[in-house]
Amino acid sequence: MQVSHRRAFSLLELIVSIVVLGIALLAMPMVLRTTTEMVPEILKVEAVNQAYILNRNIATYFWDENDPDDHNISHLLDTNGVDDDEFDRYPDATSIYRRGRFANGRRFFDNPTYPTRKADLGPESDEDDIAKYDDIDDFHNFSYTVSKQQGDYLLDMKVVSKIFYIDDEADYTQRKIALSFNPSASSKDFTNVKMIEVSVYDQDDQLVLRMYSWVQNIGSFNIAKREF
Ligand SMILES: [Ca+2]
Ligand SMILES: [Ca+2]
Numbered sequence: 001m002q003v004s005h006r007r008a009f010s011l012l013e014l015i016v017s018i019v020v021l022g023i024a025l026l027a028m029p030m031v032l033r034t035t036t037e038m039v040p041e042i043l044k045v046e047a048v049n050q051a052y053i054l055n056r057n058i059a060t061y062f063w064d065e066n067d068p069d070d071h072n073i074s075h076l077l078d079t080n081g082v083d084d085d086e087f088d089r090y091p092d093a094t095s096i097y098r099r100g101r102f103a104n105g106r107r108f109f110d111n112p113t114y115p116t117r118k119a120d121l122g123p124e125s126d127e128d129d130i131a132k133y134d135d136i137d138d139f140h141n142f143s144y145t146v147s148k149q150q151g152d153y154l155l156d157m158k159v160v161s162k163i164f165y166i167d168d169e170a171d172y173t174q175r176k177i178a179l180s181f182n183p184s185a186s187s188k189d190f191t192n193v194k195m196i197e198v199s200v201y202d203q204d205d206q207l208v209l210r211m212y213s214w215v216q217n218i219g220s221f222n223i224a225k226r227e228f
Pocket of ligand 1: 122134135
């Protein structure tokens with residue numbers, strides 16, 4: 001005859017299990033609090049990521065709508081009479097080069113060609129879609145929303161880019177290179193530096209971060225040979 005023994009819970013085991021349960025219950029609010037606290041951190045990391053990617057992407061476009069020639073080579077644009085005359089054609093207005101150029105370096109168009117005026121920054125009238133954007137300031141007032149799922153949380157972020165001209169305080173007549181930037185919009189119609197500002201807002205429209213980069217009116221070199 002088989003006798004089944006049912007093992008009884010000893011008082012000690014009961015106490016241990018109550019303590020364990022107690023610890024688990026105590027730990028619960030802590031776990032919840034940690035997860036909640038992590039949300040803004042996750043938001044910040046994602047915001048840095050989004051701001052960086054958009055900033056770098058915009059910087060790959062032409063400096064200005066008027067930059068490229070028929071072969072998609074960027075040229076220096078004239079800013080004479082508006083910005084610092086150190087950026088003008090040198091030694092005179094008939095030259096296609098700037099002061100301190102490299103041999104066969106970046107050059108102006110044959111005829112005076114100016115950048116987009118401050119009031120006209122943005123996509124050109126036929127550029128109604130991001131696929132048609134071709135210059136940096138087409139991204140003036142560009143925005144998109146990104147949703148990121150993190151565990152049980154769904155985070156919405158709004159990413160907004162703005163483009164400004166800023167004043168460049170460099171003194172190019174000196175041998176020493178000394179550049180200083182003032183990261184606020186210039187009062188001039190155009191300058192030789194465009195500032196890309198990318199802001200990231202959370203779902204309550206609170207600013208999470210703002211990231212800047214600067215791109216100069218320096219045209220591009222002719223590529224003699226290209227291999228892929
Ligand atoms: Ca454009
Ligand atoms: Ca434009």
